[in-house]
Amino acid sequence: DYQVIPMPREIVADNQSAFKLTSATTIHFPAENAQMEKVANFLAGYIETSTGNKLKVSSTESAQAISLVIDESISNKEGYELTVSADGVRIAGSTPAGVFYGVQTLRKSIPATGGKKDVELAAVKISDYPRFSYRGMMLDVSRHFQPVDSVKNYIDLLALHNVNRLHMHLTDDQGWRIEIKKYPKLTEIGSKRKETVIGRNTGEYDGKPYEGYYTQEQLKELVKYAGERFITIVPEIDLPGHQQAALASYPEFGCTGGPYEVWTQWGVSENVICAGNDQALTFLEDVLAEVIDIFPSEYIHIGGDECPKVRWESCPKCQARIKAENIKADKLHSAEAYLQSYVISRMEKFVESKGRHIIGWDEILEGGLAPNATVMSWRSMDGGIQSAQQHHDVIMTPSSHVYFDHYQSTDTDNEPLAIGGFSSLEKVYNFEPVPDVLTEEEQKYIIGAQANLWTEYIPTYAQAQYMTLPRLAALAEVQWSAKEKKDYQSFLNRCVKLIDHYILNGYNFAKHLFDVNAELKTDTESGSLIISLSTLG
Numbered sequence: 001d002y003q004v005i006p007m008p009r010e011i012v013a014d015n016q017s018a019f020k021l022t023s024a025t026t027i028h029f030p031a032e033n034a035q036m037e038k039v040a041n042f043l044a045g046y047i048e049t050s051t052g053n054k055l056k057v058s059s060t061e062s063a064q065a066i067s068l069v070i071d072e073s074i075s076n077k078e079g080y081e082l083t084v085s086a087d088g089v090r091i092a093g094s095t096p097a098g099v100f101y102g103v104q105t106l107r108k109s110i111p112a113t114g115g116k117k118d119v120e121l122a123a124v125k126i127s128d129y130p131r132f133s134y135r136g137m138m139l140d141v142s143r144h145f146q147p148v149d150s151v152k153n154y155i156d157l158l159a160l161h162n163v164n165r166l167h168m169h170l171t172d173d174q175g176w177r178i179e180i181k182k183y184p185k186l187t188e189i190g191s192k193r194k195e196t197v198i199g200r201n202t203g204e205y206d207g208k209p210y211e212g213y214y215t216q217e218q219l220k221e222l223v224k225y226a227g228e229r230f231i232t233i234v235p236e237i238d239l240p241g242h243q244q245a246a247l248a249s250y251p252e253f254g255c256t257g258g259p260y261e262v263w264t265q266w267g268v269s270e271n272v273i274c275a276g277n278d279q280a281l282t283f284l285e286d287v288l289a290e291v292i293d294i295f296p297s298e299y300i301h302i303g304g305d306e307c308p309k310v311r312w313e314s315c316p317k318c319q320a321r322i323k324a325e326n327i328k329a330d331k332l333h334s335a336e337a338y339l340q341s342y343v344i345s346r347m348e349k350f351v352e353s354k355g356r357h358i359i360g361w362d363e364i365l366e367g368g369l370a371p372n373a374t375v376m377s378w379r380s381m382d383g384g385i386q387s388a389q390q391h392h393d394v395i396m397t398p399s400s401h402v403y404f405d406h407y408q409s410t411d412t413d414n415e416p417l418a419i420g421g422f423s424s425l426e427k428v429y430n431f432e433p434v435p436d437v438l439t440e441e442e443q444k445y446i447i448g449a450q451a452n453l454w455t456e457y458i459p460t461y462a463q464a465q466y467m468t469l470p471r472l473a474a475l476a477e478v479q480w481s482a483k484e485k486k487d488y489q490s491f492l493n494r495c496v497k498l499i500d501h502y503i504l505n506g507y508n509f510a511k512h513l514f515d516v517n518a519e520l521k522t523d524t525e526s527g528s529l530i531i532s533l534s535t536l537g
């Protein structure tokens, strides 16, 4: 019982008799607490999905209830206590977020009964809180766009795994996906590409126009939907590179003046924002201003990855800027690398002036970090290590372990085409975000971990789910559970139960990695998961 993912800190079984969850059970929430009422309704919905029982939700106390309570003696803001006895169930947190995570644990503990409606919950006391405060998942909606309803479904799926940040990669060379009122051509032109390359840049194209973007209203709706599930959407405007779709819309912000087209192939475009052009930098600030108005997130992601410098090297405006700012090359970096730092620092000043902070990919280390920047370490752990040593916050998201666009099996012939790589469930599980080389003091700067779903090769939402699940379960344990408690075999056993919930909710996942008849083990070589499952359809 209570063998859930992510594994809670402390589970103390109680020899008392069990609680009977029936259709007569009420879910109780504190009166006049709208957030808690929402959480109570979520729980009712989850129980209905699992058991078919539709429970009453009420602010009037009653016996034999599941009570959701705020208890300020619980110190971690996302922590909770779940107590089950014959008389009732109590889920307490110091905030509604904590209660929500207690609800997730209860939900995952309730067996899917199919026809049988009443279930018994063993007496227990669980105390739990997360290891990391930033528990992220990134979805790239630029390379392939996901409609609002799919993003909502993705948010539900993240909530099941106790993730609290959805990082949305909203812009890239292949498509601009966010309405910006001051620059309407970004979506009129930038959200559409005339066709898409077939396979891995084969030189052949599909001839089919591709488009999609979110209006500001839709994004606000997503912010609200995520917020109700205690997930903050972290928006990313990738700059100054990965900007070809913006340049297709406003060629005057590029070094050559264009013309440019929304890119129809994958890779890293050399067409980047002109760092010497003040209007181009003001454009970026204007975009960020609208982004900040839509997204209440404390963090605004400004990208910073993979910005080729070839255009800047031969651009008179960029060279004039290098002169005017007295930027000099040194043994470590070119003048143009320092020019990128100039752009990032300028954007950081702007974002800070609005009371927010920036996150950037680890390239923002080159040429010096802007004062309050948080770094997402993706190329390896090294960027994160350096940043922590410089006392900057870090989110670890190394492509070696948590790039969910990589293959999850070595049997690639039987997988949908992916970008390459290999990140098996086991590899994700064994990812340790806090490097030993850091001192105890420096380790505190590792505020979390994230996985990234880049979508060059992921055209549909069903495939996005497939690439995410069950690897997100392994990530959940990295992000939430105590390091000492991690155990891959135990995880696999618990994964079987979690998968019942995937099936219940209709989530697509990498099913074929599970072999129904074999024993419980994983084949590390191939990454396939062989597990004895009676539940799998």
Ligand code: NAG
Pocket: 305, 306, 361, 378, 403, 405, 419, 454, 455, 456
């Ligand atoms: C990197 C790029 C990204 C691309 C992905 C594919 C980062 C920060 N940048 O090359 O645009 O989609 O890998 O795995 O990951």
